[in-house]
Amino acid sequence: MKGSRAKSVLPGFGLSMGITVFYLCVMVLIPLSCVFLKTAELSWSEFWQTVTNPRVVASFRISFVTSFIAAFINLFFGLIIAWVLVRYRFPGKKIVDALVDLPFALPTAVAGVALTTIYAPNGWIGKLMEPLGFKIAFTPLGITIALMFIGLPFIIRTVQPVLQDMEQETEEAAVMLGAYRWRTFRKVVLPELVPALLTGFALAFARGVGEYGSVVFISGNMPMKTEIAPLLIMSQLEQFEYGKATAIALVMLVISFLMLLVINMVQWRVNRRVAAS
Amino acid sequence: MKKWNLIRSFAVLLIFSLALTACGSAGSNTNKSAGSGTTEQNSSATTETTADNTSEAKPPVELLNVSYDPTRELYVSFNEAFAAYWKNKTGQDVTIKQSHGGSGKQSLSVIGGLKADVVTLALGYDIDAIADKGLLNADWQTKFDLNSSPYTSTIVFLVRKGNPKGIKDWGDLVKPGVQVITPNPKTSGGARWNYLAAWGYAQKQDNNDEAKTLDFIKKLFKNVPVLDSGARGATTTFTERGIGDVLLAWENEAFLSQKELGDKFEIVYPSVSILAEPPVAVVDKVVDQKGTREVAEAYLEYLYTEEGQTIAAENFYRPTLQSVADKFKDQFKQLDLLTIDKDFGGWAEAQKKHFADGGTFDQIYQPGS
Numbered sequence: 001m002k003g004s005r006a007k008s009v010l011p012g013f014g015l016s017m018g019i020t021v022f023y024l025c026v027m028v029l030i031p032l033s034c035v036f037l038k039t040a041e042l043s044w045s046e047f048w049q050t051v052t053n054p055r056v057v058a059s060f061r062i063s064f065v066t067s068f069i070a071a072f073i074n075l076f077f078g079l080i081i082a083w084v085l086v087r088y089r090f091p092g093k094k095i096v097d098a099l100v101d102l103p104f105a106l107p108t109a110v111a112g113v114a115l116t117t118i119y120a121p122n123g124w125i126g127k128l129m130e131p132l133g134f135k136i137a138f139t140p141l142g143i144t145i146a147l148m149f150i151g152l153p154f155i156i157r158t159v160q161p162v163l164q165d166m167e168q169e170t171e172e173a174a175v176m177l178g179a180y181r182w183r184t185f186r187k188v189v190l191p192e193l194v195p196a197l198l199t200g201f202a203l204a205f206a207r208g209v210g211e212y213g214s215v216v217f218i219s220g221n222m223p224m225k226t227e228i229a230p231l232l233i234m235s236q237l238e239q240f241e242y243g244k245a246t247a248i249a250l251v252m253l254v255i256s257f258l259m260l261l262v263i264n265m266v267q268w269r270v271n272r273r274v275a276a277s
Numbered sequence: 278m279k280k281w282n283l284i285r286s287f288a289v290l291l292i293f294s295l296a297l298t299a300c301g302s303a304g305s306n307t308n309k310s311a312g313s314g315t316t317e318q319n320s321s322a323t324t325e326t327t328a329d330n331t332s333e334a335k336p337p338v339e340l341l342n343v344s345y346d347p348t349r350e351l352y353v354s355f356n357e358a359f360a361a362y363w364k365n366k367t368g369q370d371v372t373i374k375q376s377h378g379g380s381g382k383q384s385l386s387v388i389g390g391l392k393a394d395v396v397t398l399a400l401g402y403d404i405d406a407i408a409d410k411g412l413l414n415a416d417w418q419t420k421f422d423l424n425s426s427p428y429t430s431t432i433v434f435l436v437r438k439g440n441p442k443g444i445k446d447w448g449d450l451v452k453p454g455v456q457v458i459t460p461n462p463k464t465s466g467g468a469r470w471n472y473l474a475a476w477g478y479a480q481k482q483d484n485n486d487e488a489k490t491l492d493f494i495k496k497l498f499k500n501v502p503v504l505d506s507g508a509r510g511a512t513t514t515f516t517e518r519g520i521g522d523v524l525l526a527w528e529n530e531a532f533l534s535q536k537e538l539g540d541k542f543e544i545v546y547p548s549v550s551i552l553a554e555p556p557v558a559v560v561d562k563v564v565d566q567k568g569t570r571e572v573a574e575a576y577l578e579y580l581y582t583e584e585g586q587t588i589a590a591e592n593f594y595r596p597t598l599q600s601v602a603d604k605f606k607d608q609f610k611q612l613d614l615l616t617i618d619k620d621f622g623g624w625a626e627a628q629k630k631h632f633a634d635g636g637t638f639d640q641i642y643q644p645g646s
Contacts, residue, residue, distance in 0.1 A: 050634075053634070054643070055639070055642060116518070117517075117518075120518040120519070120520065121518070121519065121520060122518060122519040122520075123518075137518075138502065138503050138520075216506050216510075217510070220502065220503040220504065221461055221503070221504040221505065221506060222501075222502075222503070222504055223504070223641075223642035224642055231464075231506065234464060234506070235461070235463040235464045237381075237385060238379070238381035238382065238385070238463065238464050239381075239463070239628075239632065239633065239634075240385075240388075240406045240409075241634075244634070
């Protein structure tokens with residue numbers, strides 16, 4: 001312990017921890033505590049009425065369900081893309097690798113406008129889907145697509161480094177011992193990836209729940225059908241109902257926190273199992 | 278192993294958060310935290326009009342005009358004209374910055390601390406909200422002529438070329454198979470004018486039978502496939518995305534779409550509409566602090582002059598000065614217009630009845646209705 005402390009680049013634990021705590025307070029804890037404070041303006045019954053309003057409940061359902069589905073779909077495609085990027089060499093690989101980050105960098109409103117243009121009934125893809133009876137823009141499907149766009153880099157970027165560090169010899173050994181490809185993947189590769197996949201899933205999911213910019217354009221904002229919770233927060237603010245707006249925000253905060261907690265707990269479990277084996 | 282350190286840091290965390298939340302609960306701060314995640318959407322942009330920078334006795338002055346979306350083109354021309362007029366009159370250079378966005382959002386920004394010298398918004402209600410925070414006097418609407426509304430507008434229908442669905446009046450909008458595009462009254466000032474115009478029409482038809490009126494509005498909104506959050510968004514949905522048969526729009530937006538997109542659209546005037554009065558006001562607290570009261574007041578007064586009125590009319594806002602109105606009378610059709618004060622008892626009343634939580638608009642989307 002002593003030795004490691006002497007070698008540390010950062011000043012001692014006390015000071016580093018102090019900075020950590022201070023920074024977290026200023027950047028995270030205080031802004032979030034304001035949500036609680038503003039909500040406290042409401043009485044219990046007002047609060048309860050606001051958050052159990054059928055429209056608000058419907059918007060929670062839409063926000064969480066579409067985020068979950070989007071993150072889940074990305075789990076598969078993110079893994080495949082990460083796999084291709086790590087395991088194969090091909091021309092233009094650097095460009096593909098850079099493209100992955102684009103959804104991070106793009107202003108979300110730009111993404112929303114672009115996606116709407118493509119998926120609207122008269123857009124490139126929308127036009128092809130319309131005769132088949134698929135409506136994408138202005139339906140929950142459109143919201144899901146916007147959230148898939150936003151969330152994809154999270155999964156790729158968390159899985160990629162783990163795949164990179166994985167020793168291919170283990171897989172080779174498994175094959176030598178007679179395991180088929182699928183079995184090798186399932187028994188050798190996947191268990192090591194699960195923690196990273198879960199992290200990526202949690203990040204993409206959390207991002208999707210709070211997403212506003214890209215969704216308002218493609219969702220159509222129909223009450224009870226495609227209205228997302230962040231839009232209702234905005235609409236309360238436009239009526240200068242700060243308390244009600246933060247009440248909705250508070251419920252989202254609590255649900256998000258609980259879901260992240262559950263995902264983290266699953267991750268700890270998996271981590272321990274992987275470490276044990 | 279480092280139990281003591283952990284406890285200590287936890288104590289530090291507690292003290293910090295308590296101390297800082299105590300002083301961090303001021304309005305502007307919370308405003309931002311509640312709106313987090315929404316900032317990307319804020320479409321407000323700032324542009325400048327600069328006059329020549331020749332030095333004169335008085336130092337150059339800068340004004341910020343916080344306005345709503347569809348006035349962008351209007352104020353670009355007006356600012357130039359005013360800067361020239363002011364320079365001519367006083368020898369002082371004036372630079373006017375303009376900021377545009379949804380009316381309600383702009384009002385929130387001013388409440389949140391955006392230093393606007395003047396506000397020129399879509400609804401009196403949005404300026405009332407700023408007055409509530411003490412930034413200007415509650416009687417602001419009496420400071421300038423005509424309810425502080427130098428130019429007016431109204432709500433019209435924009436339909437596709439040839440009017441394939443044969444839409445002539447509000448009654449046609451509730452027919453099955455007609456798709457109506459309007460923004461959401463909860464988030465758009467313009468949409469509130471749309472809603473009230475439709476309400477006013479139905480009320481007349483039904484001899485003030487409120488149940489029937491509500492039924493009409495419900496039917497109308499059943500025909501709305503997309504509720505955009507703002508007026509420009511709804512215009513885009515209709516013109517660019519090709520959705521809907523009719524767009525409920527500000528008259529000036531309808532003219533603009535027609536001008537920009539040529540002969541793909543036609544304007545239809547319903548039998549009844551509403552007199553939309555976008556008001557203007559000087560933000561007292563800000564101008565007194567910055568010492569810009571004189572020029573800010575002159576700026577808004579200039580909107581009422583012959584030149585200001587002509588610029589408004591050229592940008593498709595209805596002029597209120599008779600001489601200019603006469604000149605443009607071919608452009609602006611005379612209509613039977615309801616007013617917010619006479620027919621709806623003012624904004625506070627209309628807001629409470631129709632757009633507040635549980636109001637008539639919310640009842641449309643009540644499950645099972």
